[in-house]
């Protein structure tokens with residue numbers, strides 16, 4: 223569990239992907255706070271080694287940030303994250319990087335997960351890429367511009383970023399034939415709603431959660447062929463880690479402690495083509 227100055231539910235609701243920024247850097251004291259937040263991060267659910275830095279990047283073409291294919295404009299500071307994928311789980315990256323994104327949100331900055339539309343090598347020096355590490359994702363940290371650029375609006379519109387799938391399509395009780403809705407979710411409502419509001423690559427929302435015997439079992443419903451579009455990093459497993467962080471942090475702030483285990487539920491839950499990922503056991 224990490225500690226924010228505002229309830230995580232507020233931060234999750236406030237966060238939006240911003241791709242258009244004023245040409246300024248975070249205030250030095252805020253940058254310092256983000257860096258000490260990163261330095262204090264604990265181990266992620268599967269214990270992978272993830273490195274995240276807040277870097278200042280001066281390379282721009284006009285106001286477009288070099289290496290982002292013109293998608294991000296104005297920003298001068300970026301979170302850059304790297305991991306050796308051969309010995310790590312992508313969910314761990316998603317989990318930790320999202321916790322830092324929400325730290326930047328708590329300080330009032332705009333962010334945007336960028337895992338696909340960027341040139342990984344343009345950010346390699348910023349994170350001091352070593353050995354077999356890959357730059358898995360980056361995010362600008364800055365003050366959003368007054369208006370979104372055309373490309374920003376286009377990205378958000380194409381992904382349908384302002385919408386999420388209905389609760390009953392994502393969450394289930396006891397087996398996958400029994401969808402939950404907001405009324406039947408009871409004490410699980412807040413934590414599951416925070417999963418539903420999570421960002422995901424192309425807003426595909428691949429997370430499914432089965433609540434069974436008091437545990438939250440996370441499954442991945444992959445978007446067919448999506449991994450062919452972005453072969454370097456398994457973005458949908460990053461998405462899973464983000465959702466895992468939202469659930470755990472929300473429960474922890476409600477006083478519910480627990481741990482992550484690889485313990486698929488017993489019995490016939492009819493997961494079909496879904497991949498089991500992990501369970502949060504309070």
Ligand SMILES: Cc1cc2nc3c(=O)[nH]c(=O)nc-3n(C[C@H](O)[C@H](O)[C@H](O)COP(=O)(O)O)c2cc1C
Pocket residue numbers: 237238239240241293334335336337338339340359377378381382383384420421422423424425457460461464
């Ligand atoms: C793992 C991950 C990778 C993403 N990669 C990109 C990207 O490469 N380019 C981009 O413009 N947005 C990217 N996004 C942002 C999503 O499109 C965005 O989160 C989603 O549409 C939901 O919108 P929201 O963040 O405003 O709620 C990514 C998001 C996630 C979680």
